[in-house]
Amino acid sequence: YFPLSFQPTENYNNKEKEQQEAIEHTDEVKNEIDRLNEKASEEILKVEQKYNKLRQSFFQKRSELITKIPNFGVTTFVNHPQVSTLLGEEDEEALHYLTRVEVTEFEDIKSGYRIDFYFDENHDFKNKVLSKEFHLNESGDPSSKSTEIKWKSGKDLMKRSSQTQNKASRKRHHEEPESFFTWFTDHSDAGADELREVIKDDTWPNPLQYYLVPNLDDEEGEGEEDDDDDEEEESLEDIDDEGHEDEGEEDEDDDEGEEGEEDEGEDD
Incomplete structure (x- = not known):
């Protein structure tokens, strides 16, 4: 032990x-x-x-069908709650020439993807296609690059946006939204690029859901018309009620008159 x-x-x-x-x-x-x-x-x-x-x-089939729908691309972006905040009036005008948007994943898929914007001939830039690529390196850090926008003389929307923003900043002390097209030249933080995620994961898989968003102005207009119709119906009902009341009073007066005449005849 x-x-x-x-x-x-x-x-x-x-x-x-x-x-x-x-x-x-x-x-x-x-x-x-x-x-x-x-x-x-x-x-x-x-x-x-x-x-x-x-x-x-x-x-590919969907893209061919979309080209037959006027203003499909710009309507989709205008109706999207996040993308619409980046669009000024001049951006919307330029996007009326947008024919389709395509997202192409690289063969490796994990390494990244490319977003292509196809445009008809327009007054602002010469490019037929504007592209932005997103890459992931071996460590998983994202980066981006894009095609250079070839602006026509005096049509650089980014410069106009910057000038408008500087003028506005003198009047108001908060930052105005930049032009939608500055997104193509912004490569400062690809990992925090919310627009690329919105396009790839939301508008690209199902753009029709935003194209078919009902026009709120039309709905409000219809609602106002319905209210007017209801008011008219109510007023007509009031008039009818008043008319019936008046007729009832006249009938009572007539009855009293007839009774009076009968009484006089009995006295005689």
Whole structure:
């Protein structure tokens, strides 16, 4: 038998050894999970690439149909609650020449995508297509680049927006929204680019939902017309009620007159 003073130390060492072995085995299990996750990511990527190619024909068909709908692109952006805040009057005028928007994911998919804006001949710039690309490097940090906008003489909407903003800042002490087109030249923080997320994840998958947003002005107008109709009906009902009341009073007077005549005849 060991001395009593030695047993607690031995038990403690055994427990410490078991704990250390459990930690090592837990780390091994984690590594196995990581390997499975990596393998799953590779297989998921292959599936995404497969279906991304299958979707292209449908996107192409949709783009062809959209070109037959007048002002589809600008209406979609104007009706979108976030995009509309970036649009000034001159931006909207320029976007009337927008024929379609397309999002193309790179073959790797994880490495990024490109957003293309197709325009008809217009008064502001010479480009037929304005593009902005978003890339992810190996560390996962995003970056962006875009085509240079070839503005026609005196038509640079970004300069006009800047001048308007400077004039407004002298009158008001808050920042005015920049031109929609400054988005193409802003590469300061691609990771915080909300517009790219809105276009890729919202308007691109289903642009029709924003094109079909009901015109609130029309609805208000219809509501006012309905109110007017209700008021007219109420006034007509009031007139009818008053008329019936007057007729009732006249009938009572007539009845009293007839009774009086009958009484006089009996006296005679």
